[in-house]
Amino acid sequence: MTPPLRFAAIGLDHRHVYHLVGELIAAGAVCAGFCPQTSDAKVLEGFLERFPQLDPVDRERLFDDPSIDIVVCAAIPRDRAAIAIRAMQAGKDVMVDKPGAITADEVDEIDCVARETSRLYSICFSERFVVRACEVASRLVAEGQIGRVIQTVGLGPHRLNRAIRPDWFFDPAAYGGIITDIASHQIDQFLHFTGAPDATIVSASTANHNLREMPAFEDYGEVLLHGGGASGFIRVDWFTPDSLKAWGDGRLFLLGTEGYIELRKYIxxxxxxxxxxxxxSNRAGTRHIDASHEPLTYFRNFLNDVRDRTSTAMPAGHALKVTRLAIEAQEIARHRKGLVDGAAR
Incomplete structure (x- = not known):
């Protein structure tokens, strides 16, 4: 019997670390320990509540332990590239939270190290990989239920929860900007559902509507992109009302040549x-599908990829392609904002 793969958690700064760890354990991997270093004591507290059986271990010991196959990371976004590079250089495959990097230079360095070390580098785009509705939609598209996908509309609203956010959350130099951060999800979905190998950013913009006392923060972003004969529109924001019974009404629309699919992911x-x-809705009619019991496949496929040195969880290069596009869109938005602000003065 093949022994289970072992992984370590390094970078407990975002709550997404909970599903990185929890879903890998559910898929059959063993967590060898976690580095308790964090910028947010609430995240560590939640981690300890969820995984009381896991042991805190010094970060360097985790990197240097040859029995550890994988490092997962949900650090402050500005720190994720360095952690991933250190892990790959130590012989580990890597799964990081999005965004995996916040600058083009970081993406280039990750790419270079991944090639040099032959390590797997994967980003867990949770709005696809931890959403059972996306599993069903992927199958329907693959079956040709709506023909060829020619347009996607991805909406990623979030609740701000300002009182519980750490300081870095409001600093673009730490989180990369709203498009780099959140819209990477929707760029991933555009490439996945259309099958486009790449995309062109047609336009992008951001705004700060509510937190004027933090002028560098962005609470709204939008992107228009084309690729593979398809187009996509993305809207991300921090305007989910506190009264909504979910952190955001995440929605995805897939328009095909023979029908369409709508996903209401969280509510x-x-x-x-x-x-x-x-x-x-297609030629056969219209129906609602309850996807709440659909199995998640990304984590199991990732573990298989680690064992077999394959690319079934996501195509080779996909994670960095998405990251490059998100950073490019963010830069386009910054340039546009600079022109607008300059004209206003």
Whole structure:
């Protein structure tokens, strides 16, 4: 019997570390320990509540332990590239939270080290890989249920929860900007569902509507992109009302040549209970699919890739392609904002 793969958690700064660790354990991997270093004591507290059986271990010991196959990371975004590079140089494959990097130079360095070390570098785009509705939609598209996907509309609203956010959350130099951070999810989904190997950023913009006392912060972003004969529109924001029974009404629309699919990922507002709602309309009719019990495949596939040196969890190079596009869109938005601000003066 093949022994289970072992992994370590380094970078406990974002709550996404909970599903990185939890889903890998559920897929059959063993957590060899975690580095307790964090910028947010609440994240560490939540981690200890969820995983009381895991042991804190010095960071360098985790990097240097030859029995550890994988490092997972949800550090402050500005720190993720360095942690991933250190892990790959230590002979480990890597799974990081998005964004995996916040500058083009970081992406180039990650790419270079991954090639030199032959290590796997993967980004867990949770709005696809931890959403069961996306599993169903992927199958429907692969089956040709809506023909060829020619347009995607991805909406990524979030609740700000300002009182519990750490200082770095409001610093673009730390999190990379709203497009680099959040819209990487929707860029990933555009490439995945359209099958486009690459994309062109047509336009991008950001704004700060509510936190004027923090002028560098961005609470709204939008992107238009084209690729593979398809187009995509993205809107991300921090305007989810506190009254909504979910952190955001995340939605994805897939327009095909023979029908369309709508995903209501986290809530069917004032409708059906729970999340993971899929609506399919094609020549055969219209129906609602409850995807809440659909198995998640990314984590199991990633472990298989580590064992077999394959690329089934995501195509080779996909993670960095998405990251490059998100950073490019962020830069376009910054340039546009600079022109607008300059004209206003």
């Amino acid at each position: 069917d507002i004032d409708g059906r209970a729970g999340g993971d709602h899929v609506f399919l």
